[in-house]
Amino acid sequence: MENEGKELNIPQCFSGAAQLLLYTRYDDPRIAGWEQKWITEWNVQLVHPWFPERTIKIHKHFWPLFNDALTELELLGLDSEIKSCDSTFSIVHYADSPVLSVHSWGVAIDMNAADNPVGSAGKWSEDFIAVMMRHGIYCGQNWTGNKEPMHFAMVDG
């Protein structure tokens, strides 16, 4: 993989597997007009009045997955686990790294950050994460190594 990367001359900011996938599908989120093309401001509370944030900025291909997941969480009574929505779409780099966070594409949402800090084991129930997974949403609580349990995304990274 490392050699392939060098041959293709992938910019460092896209050097993670998830970043490369997103860059290939959706291009560089920093280019002019990108946000207008791919990001929608979704009024979550119109459909899920219990959600802690009224509107969120989210990728147009992520919101249907997230919407379906919220609907199923609600049906199973697991929506009560969501206490806060802390970060959605924003162009950000990881600390001390040139790699862009997948939040830069609007395909990730951090929730309950206070209960689920980076490096902690995470407090989501297995049932909660199973619902997310059924809808194609990965959780940083399942990562090996340095976990980021607040983090949910349509790519595993």
Ligand SMILES: [Zn+2]
């Ligand atoms: Zn995150």
